[in-house]
Amino acid sequence: MIRAHKLIAGCFGAGYIKGGGTITAIVCCVIWYFFQKGNTDNNIMIVVTSVLTAVGVWSANAVEKDWGKDSSRVVIDEASGMCISLLFVPVTPACVVAALVLFRFFDIVKPLYIRKVESLPGGWGVMLDDVLAGIYSNLVLQVLIHFNVFNG
Secondary structure (H helix, E strand, O other), X not given: OHHHHHHHHOOOOHHHOOOHHHXXXXXXXXXXXXXXXXXXXXXXXXXXXXXXXXXXXXXXXXHHHHHOOOOOOOOHHHHHHHHHHHOOOOOOHHHHHHHHHHHHHHHHHOOOOHHHHHOXXXXXXXXXXXXXXXXXXXXXXXXXXXXXXXXX
């Protein structure tokens, strides 16, 4: 079972690549873009994001014994946070790129309690800092969308 958790937590090997978190976030954006393009129903993406987050907590917790606390090999947290950044956002190249930039900013800089939730035990700390980074990214995007920043 630990092999399955390592595959899941590492997003099928992306965690072993230098810059795996960024690569995972980019791949997530590409998949989201092509899957959601033209689709205005967010219900399936809410379910996918929720399941991804729950499985991420479970798998990150399971691999902690072998890989250590918040190992760089665990990148499912970036996938989850990136999905949260993209929820309820128009699927345009500009919005997707803005979501990626904002998410990576919040994930790397860790302002506004993000660093604090990272200290939670096990898979919760691994996942929730990226969940919060995704929420902050999404909130900033919603404000930018409200003020028509992406419509020129």
